[in-house]
Amino acid sequence: MTQSTLTRSWIASANGHSDFPLQNLPLGVFSVQGSAPRSGVAIGEHIFDLEAALAAGLFEGAAKVAVEASLGGALNAYFALGKSARVALRERLLELLSEGSTLRGKIEAQGAKLLPLAADCELHLPAKIGDYTDFYVGIEHAKNVGKLFRPDNPLLPNYKYVPIGYHGRASTIRPSGVDVRRPKGQTLPAGQNEPVFGPCARLDYELELGIWIGQGNDMGDAIAIGEASEHIAGFCLLNDWSARDIQAWEYQPLGPFLSKSFITSISPWVVTAEALEPFRRAQPARPQGDPQPLPYLLDAHDQAHGALDIELEVLLLTASMREQNLPAQRLGLSNSLNMYWTAAQLVAHHSVNGCQLQPGDLFGSGTLSGPDQSQLGSLLEITEGGKHPVELASGEVRKFLEDGDEIIFRARCKREGFASIGFGECRGKVVAAR
Amino acid sequence: MTQSTLTRSWIASANGHSDFPLQNLPLGVFSVQGSAPRSGVAIGEHIFDLEAALAAGLFEGAAKVAVEASLGGALNAYFALGKSARVALRERLLELLSEGSTLRGKIEAQGAKLLPLAADCELHLPAKIGDYTDFYVGIEHAKNVGKLFRPDNPLLPNYKYVPIGYHGRASTIRPSGVDVRRPKGQTLPAGQNEPVFGPCARLDYELELGIWIGQGNDMGDAIAIGEASEHIAGFCLLNDWSARDIQAWEYQPLGPFLSKSFITSISPWVVTAEALEPFRRAQPARPQGDPQPLPYLLDAHDQAHGALDIELEVLLLTASMREQNLPAQRLGLSNSLNMYWTAAQLVAHHSVNGCQLQPGDLFGSGTLSGPDQSQLGSLLEITEGGKHPVELASGEVRKFLEDGDEIIFRARCKREGFASIGFGECRGKVVAAR
Missing domain, CATH: 2.30.30.230 (Fumarylacetoacetase, N-terminal domain)
Structure with missing residues (x-):
């Protein structure tokens, strides 16, 4: 059995x-x-x-x-x-x-x-989400984004010590299939000193793994790293839709806000830790010179068994593709092994200051790009900030998402001798600003 | 009547x-x-x-x-x-x-x-808080904090256009009187390259006004500035407890996280818009050269009547003061007129991208320091980052908060010919790290 x-x-x-x-x-x-x-x-x-x-x-x-x-x-x-x-x-x-x-x-x-x-x-939605936290532990994504701002020094000094994360908006998390209304907001046109207001012109997706919190903790009590995986109820796919132009103008000094809070899409099925057990791996070895995790983030079992080998796919289906009966086109194929920290490390870190986690809280992993061009988890990375548009099989090009574009995430776990399992889809279609 | x-x-x-x-x-x-x-x-x-x-x-x-x-x-x-x-x-x-x-x-x-x-x-707590958003619209505080990093240019270019805010942690908001456990976390010792883990050594308070959201909006629908004040159910006092050393190390590039999420205290009574009506004022004139708010933030009635004249007081009661039967000592006396944006502007901005607000959501104003030394809303500002300790009447000194210190916020509205009203207290006593 x-x-x-x-x-x-x-x-x-x-x-x-x-x-x-x-x-x-x-x-x-x-x-x-x-x-x-x-x-x-x-x-x-x-x-x-x-x-x-x-x-x-x-x-x-x-x-x-x-x-x-x-x-x-x-x-x-x-x-x-x-x-x-x-x-x-x-x-x-x-x-x-x-x-x-x-x-x-x-x-x-x-x-x-x-x-x-x-x-x-x-x-x-499978649960009433109390708090939603978005992490930033896809190290290839962090490097790629960092390079756009700091070519010589893409990762900030804290990155390899702190599982970087921030609070997100819980009220606008929606299940797969809900349309994505293009947000409006303030943006700073290139070369200008004053912002303008209007629809986002650089709408993007971010390929993430979602982590559902099971048992919580009392405020003031940290969850030890050795027990942290017991506090995870399951996993899903998560699209952290992002308005890059709004984000660039608003995010200093306190982080992304309206550039993310218009909607976050998740796949509706909670894939359990037990189903994923055969697809556990040792945490990939840190590159030479990277620091060891601090003791509160370090557990031998977690290091040996805490990473997840899940293949993650992004597809784009444009209005033109739908009209021409063309299939959705793959934009990227990545893997959750690109997480620099394990899910257990995220739980231990989040609660180490006494922050109370509650059943039904949701974490996003951060964008899980891989090191190769075919493994990128956002258009920001694929087009290098819009500099190099993607050419599509439909004859179209994309710098960022256009109205009518549907983004589809899928995921698959495979291992010789085991049944392959998937996550179901996380879909969302962009509709015009109101 | x-x-x-x-x-x-x-x-x-x-x-x-x-x-x-x-x-x-x-x-x-x-x-x-x-x-x-x-x-x-x-x-x-x-x-x-x-x-x-x-x-x-x-x-x-x-x-x-x-x-x-x-x-x-x-x-x-x-x-x-x-x-x-x-x-x-x-x-x-x-x-x-x-x-x-x-x-x-x-x-x-x-x-x-x-x-x-x-x-x-x-x-x-008066309501089940869905999402908590902390703004940063106390302009004197933003200047004071900015000066610590950028003496010549304390405010970032977006500050006078964007009501800066970020998502906070809802699960650890507690009513007045709940103890504040000193958080642990990663900090970077001065002059070092590697962080250490331990109890926060730079624990601070932040004097804020809390804003309770009443009627919400559907996802995708913005709340117009002219209707925004109708969506506010009332106000409270809010202490955005802050671990400055954890914050300094963690906050780049996505904003404060564990440095804030260990607890946020609020006064438990919801003071209504109707009770505050006599204490409404015109939004203080923007200094010469400041830009006009963008149209989605601009409403004549709100400009003429949307600011709040609430006197805000911070007191400190140390363990030694309690033992000596000394009264709590005032650390600052400020006013909500130090908000650069009105509460209605915060509602309009928050929802302009289609973000759904819900009844029982809570906003913090950001620290409401005034321009004078006696009007500061945090120890970070009073001691200039710990450089100039405060001397207390008890003979003690403080750079930051010590275990046993209790911080008490009070607020009062006064106007000739009208009954003065208050908010009740927002108290919290620091207890040792676990």
């Missing part, structure tokens, strides 16, 4: 190349034709309805407690239960949905418990 | 020099000896229990709707109702509590509806 056995599901669409095979089992919150949002599990091309399954008596013990906590349209209480509840639910779901399940008949008899993902299901 | 008539209350402690005369009537959330938190109004040295008053049939119509929305331990739903509900409740409270009230007997007969503020009442 473990992942490495490549067990199949009796739900045919979960076998083959699905993002959601039996080994994934991510939770999310959905509604059907305006119903109250409720929790479900993605399996193949279906959603397994947890509320209906609970009503049918399919859960008991810790798994039942976990499902009960997941109800009500937000997973916060389920996140708060921590790892043992998550594992109990996962084990029961594996029993219920694997090929040899003795309960297949019972589940199929109540067809409503398996809803087609694509049809009438609307996916919501 | 209006403020200018100086009407008195039949509650004796509300007359005289109370922060909470009949003309103030701020709402808050309190509990008594572990009861469920509920809403009340501060009047003199008492809390008028809104839940009990509602049960006694003292409200009807719009005032009743407002009280009903205030129940449940958080004022968010009351904030969402907007100005007309607030005004209806205020008018009814003036009727009930003024000297000539025909309902005095009925209220007094049910003594439980008037609870002594000082005794068993615990005051809570």
